Amino acid sequence: MDCEKFEPLLLDELYEELDELTSAALKRHVSGCARCSAALNGMRATRRLATFPIVDVPEGLEDKIFAATREAQKVVPIRSRASRALSWAGSWAMRPQTAMAAVFLLMIGSSAFLLRAKRDAARESEVSVTVRGEPAGALAAADHDSLDDKAAAAAHGAAVPPPVAPMAAAAPAATALTLADPMDRATAGAGRGKDEASLGALAASAPAKEEEGDFAGNAQKKGFARSLEPSNAAAPAGAPAQLADSMQQRVAPSPVATTGSSVQDGYSAGMAAYRARNYAEAIRLFDGAAQTGDQNSALWAARSVNDSHGCAAALPRFEAVAQKAAGSYTGSDALYEAGRCQLTLGQIDGAREKFTRLTTVASHEARARQALANLDQVAARREAERSKAGTPGAGGMAAPKAAAPAPAKPASKPTDTANSF
Structure with missing residues (x-):
């Protein structure tokens, strides 16, 4: 080992941290280098001077410290107490359990307050008007249905009274939907089931749209309107004859009073x-x-024109609805009906163009493709029938030409017989 390697190992040797081989x-x-020996001895002398002797702990030191602490805590200033309370509250406030408990109490209190206020408001809004001679249950049901009636009136326009005596149909529904043209019969089958299903759904939901009066009117006007409606209430047992007669008159009111009291929207x-x-x-x-902008009513008006006056009169209406309500379900229905009408009128190209446009509409794609497929099948069948009809016609024209010399043969035979004789 030389002096360069000795210098880094000097402190380790001083604190006896080297292994045996390196230390030896x-x-x-x-032992052989005077300079390195003097440096190591100087380090050891300095360490001996900086070492302090260890003194034993006197007895009773810990007890004296605890006693002094208790004496200091007996008299605490008010500021110290307040700061101690604040620090204790702050330590509890920073815990997640305290925050969860506070949020839980806030939710319970606010929910109880809001539910109670809502219940009180609902009780105040419950107002029932009972008319003499009419059961209270019917009034409650009418008040409950008034919201749906007003929504239907807002959706379909102003209310108009229903017809007093509708005329009977001249033909049944099956005859009205049946078309004479074979192309229309081929394509109408795909959409007729959906039309009848929609008509049945509308027929089932139409009674729910009848209104009994404006709910926002005053109670006196509403009670007077209801007093004119038919009622199932009868005179109580033992009532005078005048009361029974008046009740009977209210049970069967005049048609004019019934028409004026019952209100229906136009749709x-x-x-x-x-x-x-x-x-x-209906038209x-x-x-x-439809004057209020309801295109669904305009579509049904066009269907009524189609059923009563035919496709020639209904086609412009269908096309107008399809143009105004383009992109909606009602507009697609009108476009489909216009295509069917053009098939009935023999406008094959126009019908094909409308059905092709409907193939890009998801709600009418299946019906449009079925109509196009049926249209292609019927066109192919007509072309085949036309070609078959052309072949027998050519043979029929050739038959008279072949039969023309036939009468000449009997004439020639007597001539030959005469010559033979």
Whole structure:
């Protein structure tokens, strides 16, 4: 070992941290090198001077410290107490359990307050008006249904009274939907089931749209309107004859009073007339509802025109609805009906163009593709029938030409017989 390797190992040897081999090599080098020996001895002398002796702990030191602490805590200033309380509260406030408990109490309190206020408001809004001679249950049901009636009136326009005596249909529903053209019969089968299903759904939902009066009117006007409606209430037992007569008169009111008291919106009245096959009244009511911008009423007005006057009169209406309500389900229905009408009128190219446009609409794609497939099949069948009809016609024209010389043969035979004789 040389002096360069000795210097990094000097402190380790001083604190006896070297292994035996390295320590023995260092000691051999120190014994032969005066400079390194003087440096190591100086370090050892300095360490001996900086070492302090360890003194034993006197007895009772810990007890004296604890006693002094207790004496200091007996008299605490008010500021110290307040700061101690604040620090204790702050330590509890920073815990998640305290925050969860506070949020839980806040939710319970606010929920109880809001539910109680809502219950009180609901009790105040419950107002029932009972008219003499009419059961209270019927009034409650009418008040409950008034919200749906006002929503239907807002959706379909102003209310109009229903027809008093709708005319009977001249033909049944099956005859009205049947078309004479074979192409229309081929394509109408795909959409007729959906039309009848929608008509049945509208027929089932139409009674729910009847209104009994404006709920926002005053109670006196509403009670007077209801007093004119038919009621199931009868005179109580032992009542005077005058009361029984008045009750009987209210049970069977005049048609004018019934018509004036019962209010229907234009769409519901039009559907009632359409189901009764009173197409003229249905057209009038649907047109009135369509003036408010209801394109569904305009579509049903066009259907009423189609059922009563034919496709020639209904086609412009269908095309107008399809143009105004483009992109909606009603507009797609009108476009499909216009295509069917063009098939009936023999406008094959126009019908094909409308059905092709409907193939891009998800709700009508299946019906449009079925109509196009049926249209192609019928066109192919007609072309085959036309080609078959052309072949027998050519043979029929050739038959008279071949039969023309036939009468000449009997004439030639007598001539030959005469010559033979």
